[in-house]
Amino acid sequence: xxxxxxxxxxxxxxxxxxxxxxCATIPAGTAPDPGDPWERFNRSVYIFNDGxxxxxxxxxxxxxxKATTRPVRTGVxxxxxxxxxxxxxxxxxxxxxxxxxxxxxxxxxxxxxxxxGGILDPASVAGLxxxxxxxxxxxxxxxxxxxxxxxxxxxxxxxxxxxxxxIVDNLMDPKNLVGTSDARIAANVLNVVDSRANLLVIEKPLxxxxxxxxxxxxxxxxxxxxxxxxxxxxxxxxxxPTLDMEFESIDTAPTDTPPSNAESAxxxxxxxxxxxxxxxxA
Numbered sequence: 346x347x348x349x350x351x352x353x354x355x356x357x358x359x360x361x362x363x364x365x366x367x368c369a370t371i372p373a374g375t376a377p378d379p380g381d382p383w384e385r386f387n388r389s390v391y392i393f394n395d396g397x398x399x400x401x402x403x404x405x406x407x408x409x410x411k412a413t414t415r416p417v418r419t420g421v422x423x424x425x426x427x428x429x430x431x432x433x434x435x436x437x438x439x440x441x442x443x444x445x446x447x448x449x450x451x452x453x454x455x456x457x458x459x460x461x462g463g464i465l466d467p468a469s470v471a472g473l474x475x476x477x478x479x480x481x482x483x484x485x486x487x488x489x490x491x492x493x494x495x496x497x498x499x500x501x502x503x504x505x506x507x508x509x510x511x512i513v514d515n516l517m518d519p520k521n522l523v524g525t526s527d528a529r530i531a532a533n534v535l536n537v538v539d540s541r542a543n544l545l546v547i548e549k550p551l552x553x554x555x556x557x558x559x560x561x562x563x564x565x566x567x568x569x570x571x572x573x574x575x576x577x578x579x580x581x582x583x584x585x586p587t588l589d590m591e592f593e594s595i596d597t598a599p600t601d602t603p604p605s606n607a608e609s610a611x612x613x614x615x616x617x618x619x620x621x622x623x624x625x626x627a
Contacts, residue, residue: 369385369388369389369391369392370385370388371384371385371388372555372556375556375559378494378559378562380493380494380566381493381494381562382493383493383494383495384494386496387494387495387496387558387562388496388558390496390497390498391496391558393498394496394498394499394501397499398541402537402538402541403541403545405538405541406538406541406542406544406545407542407545409538409539409542410542410545418539418542420464420465421535421539422539422543423456423460423463423464423465423466424462424463424464425520425535425536425539426463426475427452427453427456427457427460427463427466428463428519428520429477429518429519430449430450430452430453430456431449431450431453431519432479432514432517432518432519433449433476433477433478433479434446434447434449434450434453434478435517436478436479436480436482436483437449437476437478439483440478440482440483440486440487441486442478445476445478448473448474448476449476449478451468451473452468452473452475455467455468455471455473456468477572479510479514480510480513480514480517481506481507481510481511481514482572482573483510484506484507484510485506485573486573489506490506491504491505491506491507491569492504492505492506493505494562494566495508497511502561502562502565504569507569520532520533520536521533
């Protein structure tokens, strides 16, 4: 049977099973996450994605890793990363990061011209660091709230803001702009296999995680927040001028502390007699 037909049959069977069996259950003792109101549905999609990964993506990634050498894998990853830099530069400019947009454009030109079409990465040697910006990050910088967490079939973790933004990302993806339909499909499949192969070395710690869905959800949200805030996970609270006013009122308030007994019992010094007392001058 054709591999694509087998994939369609498997996906349809698994998705039908999820639909018939209902939404996935939440593990006992797990507190509900306010940022994930669709958790039961998301867990069902996660089960579906995990089944597709175990049946197709992961075996393909392992086979690709065994059949290719490290320089070849590095060249493929560098090439697919390089073709995304023009759109990344556009998003950086839309976010007001004009200097970064210039660096991303220079990185793309240097790797494309000197790096054999992007297979090599002389830009990193030259000190032009890699930046990945997408339209979802742009919306986040513009102040669009992230909305509830959302697990997309096949594509994986997202949220109510980033999911529609993926449409813009896909429309501007160079892999979808050139060549025939077969070439575009082949390029996207190769990119998916390459991306999955890069995750093989970091997935072993997940084997002993009690709730992989919650773990991956939290890791993804932290990473996404860091991307939007350029590496910062915590937003500094706004200054409250009323706090300064309260502290100033504490510093300048008169003290009501009564004088000590020693001070009240001390006799007046010579020459400090009250002139209003007529008998004091005698």
